[in-house]
Amino acid sequence: MHKLMMGLARTLAIVGGIVLSALILLTCVSILGRLLNGFFHGDFMESVAPGFASWAIGIGIGPVNGDFELVEAGVAFAIFCFLPLCQITAGHASVDILANSFPAVVNRFLRMVTEIVFAAVLLLIMWKLFDGMMSKRSYGETTFLLQFPIWWAYALSFVASLAAAIVGVYMAGVRIIEFLTGRVLVWDGTEASH
Template identity: 30%
Template sequence: MAAGVVLLATAGLTTASVLCRWLLGQPIAGDFELVSIGSGLGAFGFLAYGTLARSNILVDTATTWLPARVNRGIDAVWMLVWTVILLVLAERMAQGALETMRSGTTTMVLGLSTWWAVGIGAACLAATAVVALCWCGWLLRGRG
């Protein structure tokens, strides 16, 4: 839900900035910075839900003839691969957040600190890894 709210706010900011540019000849200062941060956080925010709903792209053309149990096993292996990838990315982003905080990196126009956004992205990836790992267990137990 929070990701949806962030994306709606981002869309509203974009609309307001375009209107300001059209009516007043000036956009909202830092609009592109806020839109880029908001879009990134919105996308990261939807990853865990997408994984929970298994709304990712499934290519099963070559395995439809196999028994359901075998297909669940294959899906569990790939979900485990997804979990490992997510954990690596979450760890790297967490390191990036710490480094960004230490270096005092800010946005160009508004001077906003960016470490918190990177940290939220890392937390979203970690949450998605937890969901993916749950799916591994569910698939191996016959659910899915």
């Protein structure tokens, strides 16, 4: 089961990385287009090469239309894609100054409680994303510039949050079994100190 969950988490992280890389490229192209558009509209190019400046502007050199709408939707999706891997590898930030002095059984209990809370929060986020998606779909809301339905972005984020919730519930189950049996089923590096 752990192999399946790890495969799901890694696959989603790869998809999230690809989407995030594409968004970075989109942002760079848009910024470059905005700079070039300003340059071609400037007094210098209008006086030196007005024909070339008009031609460059005419072929569409400028910012990518709706770039911020795509970035907004894509970054939300990418974040939810990274959550399962972060959850299964215990990659969340933690402060264990005090916890390092606790006995192993107390730390196992704290890890179990933390995983249960994370799973509950992930389930809540998934549920609210589903509600938001259905609400946006029923109202037919679209983005301002590109006019694509907003519920599409919610749907993508919902699918990734569903995977995050599944992994979160799995990890909560693992930590409950670990607490009850005293055995470590999934190593994440924090067990070595005890």
